[in-house]
Structures are given as structure tokens and as C-alpha cells.
Amino acid sequence: MKKKQFISTMAVLGLAMTMAAGCGSNSGNNEGTPAASNNKTDNAAATNTSGNAAATNAAASEEPAAPKIAGKVVFTTNRTDLVDTELKNYAAKFHEKYPDATVEIEAIKDYDQTTKIRMASNELADISLIPGTVKNSDLPNFYLPLDDLGLNDRIYFKDNRSQDGKLYGISSGSAAMGVTYNKKAFAQAGITAVPKTLDELYAAAEKLKAAGIIPLATNFKDKWPLYGWDQEAFIFAGDPSLHNTMATQDEPFAVDGPHWQAFSILKKMVDGGYVEKDLMSTNWEGSKKDVASGKIAMFLLGNWVVPQVVDNGAAAEDVGFFPLPLDNSGEAKVILASDYYYGVDKNSENPETAKAFLKFLIEESGYDDYAGFIPVLKDKKPKLAQLNEFMATNPKVIEMAAENDDYLAIANKMQFDTSAFAQDAIMGKDMKAVFDSYNKKWKDAKASVGK
Amino acid sequence: MFAMSYKVQRYVILFSFLTLPLLLLAVFSFYPALYLAWLSFTSWDGYSPAKAWVGFSNYKEIFTNADMFKVLSHNFVYFIGGIAQNILALFFAVLLNSRLRGRNTFRVLLFLPYILNSVAIAYMFTYVYDAQNGSLNALLTSIGLESWIKSWLGDAGIVNYSLAFISMWKFMGFNMVIYLGALQSIPGDLYEAAKIDGAGPHQSFFYITWPSMIKIVELSMLLTVSGALEVFDLPFVMTKGGPAGASQTFVTQTVETAFNFSNYGLASAMGMVLLFIVVLVIFVQRKLILRGEE
16 A cells, blocks of 8 residues: 555656656745655654643643644645745744644645645645645545534635535635725826726726826736636626536626626726736736836735735835726625635644644634735634725625536636636637637537536 | 676676666656556546546547647747757857867857756746847847837747747757767868868768768757657746747646646646657658668
8 A cells, every 4th residue: 555655656746747847946945845744753752751731731722621732733835925934923823832732834836736746645734725626525535524623603615615514624714806006106197086987997097007107917927817807707797606607507608798798897908008018028026016116006806915015015004905896886896705725634643733723823823814814704803904994885795605516627627717718818809709719618528527 | 796707797787787777767767657658548637546547538538629739830830940940050060160269169158058947048038028128129129120029928929939949049059069079070081081082161061071960960850859849848937828828838738737627637648649749750750861771
């Protein structure tokens, strides 16, 4: 068995290496890969020598008759930018609370790809973020049920990562999709109020352009920052599970359908010259600096980008957030989407410690506030001022539902990438032709997976 | 140890020298290749323990889906760039093989791009090609060729040529060094004899230089063809296959299939198909270039 695992690991690595030979420079953060399996002896020693201390701690914690929280656990995250700063503090605080337990935090670039390779080779870290493309029906093979944490009734998005009535993943927080903007840039262009209707948005863009400011950063080249336009389609459809609805349709991309309407706004911004001059030379890291300095005025992204703009040099009070106007009715609508879900490895050496750290991350760490997320705990209010200001206007809120296995099967078969779809729609000469070809591909893929 | 016969000693040495490299080759090359072949018959998603056998359906999908092979036309641009690269390399090799002042400096200059890391080169050229602040467009402006200014990476019609040029720029020096080595291995008295018999420079090139180098040219062409089929790093780093898939190559598409769309089975089959294409091209090329020899 062990040998077989080893062999398949080598094979997967071999495949990954041959195909990704050029990615070498991307994996600089992957030191310490085998950490998860190397800790066994340390852990045993720690548990034996200080069993008493652990017992005292367990008694002091809220859970009655909680098991010993001890040993070393590894937490993998996609936040390469926070691993040596904020996340390190969480590990230190957790260690303070449970002196016998230590947490090692490892940040991974290209998070989903790397994590899936580790899943295949049984090398998943004790606590990790569940890659988005993992089907719910696969969750019991890799993760532990988390129902015993006592969080079930207190969290949002509970059903999104559940299978057979058990909870396998807890959201790390959610974000509202909307326009993050630089207030100084707006003032400089003579815009006094944030746009509430689509016409006002275009008018504002025109004023910004006239003032020599790039109105909207699309980050077209990096592709993924276009994901917001797909989420806006959810609002147009008024359907929190639009993707799952699509899985029941043969031709989901109709002219004047939700995606058409959303992409039309983007197309108008591009055609009007309200975006970066050269779409293929955009630069994501640079765009945050440009929005912070007022060279670019707006982003359409989750509200998580607000703290990142502030980190890049903007004063917090100069950064604002408003829902993208979708029509001229003036009604504010917003969609909330969950970020990554935390999961605990099924083969973890210290499952109780891993669960305790997961609980700590959610209840005590304050990561959600730091990252600008809306907390997953229902009784906790978001701290981000821009978000509260925005929620105070009582927009209509749609909570995005999880993608089901049918949708994922079709989307993977067809190689459907929502951001690439937006790119195609903008680059293509005829948007209708693009939508027709997507309809056809969708229909074929749906037929071939037999849904 | 000292009592061993010569024959035994020979075997001991042979085995001790060969075991390690063969073992490494088996573990990191042959085994993964065989495993890849096996995976190509499954519908594995890349992480779950179940690997369902699906027979030839992955191959069927590749050969029935026109989109899969459309990207090979992008690879073809790199192949054209590769031919230009070989011709240029041969030209510079012949030039720098003659008595020329400072020829070693020129050789080093032309070889330097090959030593650079390809990701670093990709970043460097991102700045060169940048449409607004790029040095290429700045150069065109300064010499009065504003009308030639283009979005070098943003125009679906030219993005592959822009990328192929980089690959040509990078590998030309390498080819040149190989050709130089071949040129220097041709004995000088052949040329002297030809000169005495009244052959001009063109005649000595086509009747002495070219036939002596044909093997090396064949090797370079082989590297060029397989290199063109396997282009990956430049589009991956510089354009992510964009704009809208215009610079996608066969390998970037394979990587996406495996990692973004959780379809390792299909991606493995694509890897196998690529392998067969390369073998086929090499076979055809040997037949064509080595006509009438051996």
C-alpha cells in the first residue's frame, strides 16, 4: 500500500514536472512540502512530556470534556503575502492558548493546482483551504466532518460544502461584489456622488477619462479579475444558483440573458475607452498601486480588495465601495460570495488540534476582519468601514449558492472558464457569435457527461 | 577485490557506473511515461482515488474535437521562427568562423540570451512589447515609424509572431555555437585543396561545408521541431494564452486541461498524442533529409 502510494506520488510529480517545467520560479514558496508527515515523532514526545498541561488547558476551554489539544499541525494558505506577518501572529496566539500545540503555516502560490496534487498523494496539510473545483461528493474521501465543532447553527454558507448531511468545509468569510473606488480621483474629475444608475456610471467614466484618469481597471490580461462580471450575471438573473440552473439548460447563454447583459456593460466600458489603454499589458499588482494613487479610479472586485488598496498606499478614508449599477432603476443589488472553505485532513495525525485551530481561525483570529471579509459567523458584524457604510444603504443581497456536481462536471468537460468567457465576448468582433459558440459547446459537453 | 579477473572487474565497473543513471532514468522518466500512458486510458480527475478505465474515449475526444488541433497552427508559427533561427545561426556561424576582429566578443554576445532564464526573458520582453511604455514602440516613435506601432501582445494576429521572435532570439546563439563546433571540425586542408582547384566561396560552402554539417543541421532541426511543438513558458508567463486563446499552444492547453479543469485523463492522452506527433515528425524528417544516405 505504502509502496503504491509512493509510486503514484512519483508519477504525479513526474507528470507535473514534465508539463510544468516552466513554472519553476512560481513555486518559490513551497519549501517544507513533506512537513506534514515528518512531525510524528515530535508530536508523540510533546504529548508524553506535557500531558498534564494539556489536560488543564482542555478543562479551561469552552468545550466540555474536550480532547487534548497538542502536537504540531500544518495549515496551508493561498495568502503568500501574509504568511510571515499576520498569519504568524495567529500561530503564536494559538500556541499561547494551547502551549502544547504548535501551528506551522505554509503559503502556496498556484494554490489549487498544488493542493490537488497533494490530495492525490495523501499529503494534504492538517488544515487547508478546499480547492474550488473539488466536487462535494469527493469531500468524505479527503476531509473530516466538522459537525462536532458546534458551529453548525452559527455560520453562513453551511450547506455549500456539506455532503450526506455532514459538514466538511467552513467558509473563511465572504465578500460582496462591487466597485472599489478612489474618492480623490472621483473628486478630481468633479464627480460629487457615486453613480446609482448605469447612465450615471457611464457619465462618471466619461468625466474621469476627460480628467486623464483611467476610469476602470479590468486587469484583462490576468483574466481571473474578470470573474466579477460572471457574478453580476447572477444578479441579472436574480438567481443565487445561476450556475446550477445553467446545468439544467441546453443553451444557457441567450442574447439578452444574464451573461449577455453583464458582459454588455463591460463591453461598453471597453468600447468607450474607459479601461486600460492596452488590455494585454495590464498588471494586477500594479493596478492596486494605481488605484491607491488615483491613476485608475475603479475596480470591479470583491470588497476584499479594499484593504489591499489601503496597503498599497491609499488613506483608508479615500477608498470607497459601491454596488455596480446594473440598470437605470437606481435600486442597489449586491451578491455575496464565499471565499475558500477550510477543511481538516482526514489522515491528520492530530485531528483535534487541527479542528481547534480551525475554530480559532473562525472565532478568535480576526482573519476575516483583517482580510476585509464578511465574517462567516452570523452574530459577528463586519469591521470594514466601507462595507458597513455600503450595507447601511440596505441593498438587496443575494447569497451565492455553491456550484453542484452537475455544473462542475459540465464546466470541466467543456473547459468553461467564466473569466475567459468574458475575455472572448470582449475580444470577439461579434458578441452573438461568441455566445452561439458557447451555447454549442455547453450543449455538447452536457450531452457527453449525460446530465 | 584485487583477486578479481579482468572480466569481473570490467563488469563491476560497468554496473557501478551505470546503475545510478539508469535508476534515475527509470524512476523519473520511464516510469512516469508508462504511468502517463496508463492514465490516458482513465477519466482520472487529478485528485480522487478512483481512476476509472474509459478505454480510448480520451483519444476519440482529442481527434474529434477540432479545437484541440486548432492550437497547433499557433505552434506552427514557432516552427517558422525556428527555421529562420537556424538559417541565421548558420549565417553567423560561418561569419564568425572566419578571421574577424573581435569575433570572440560577438560569439559571446550572440550566445548570452541562451544562458538567461526563460522566465526572466519573458518578463524582460513584457516590458519591450508593452503597448504604452514599451521600449519597442518608443524606438519606433523615435525613428519616425509611428504607423508601425502595435499592441504586440494584444493583437490576436501578431501575438504568436511576437512570442516566436523571442524564442528565436533566445535559441539562435545556442544553434550558432553548435554550428561553430561543426565548422571547426572540418579540416582546413579540404578548403585549401578546393581553392587550388579553383573553387569559389559559394562552391566550397555547398560542396564542403554543407555536406559535412548535414548531421548537425539535422540535429538542430530536430530540436527546433520538438521545441516548436512543446512551446510553453513564453505564452504561459507573458500572455496566459491570451488574448482570448490566440497564443494558446498545445502544451499550455494540456496544462489547463489537467490543472484548471480537473481532467488528467484527457490531459495525459494529449501528452501521449504530442509524443506520437514528435516521433512521427522526426521519422519523416529523417527520411527527407537523409535521402540517399545510409
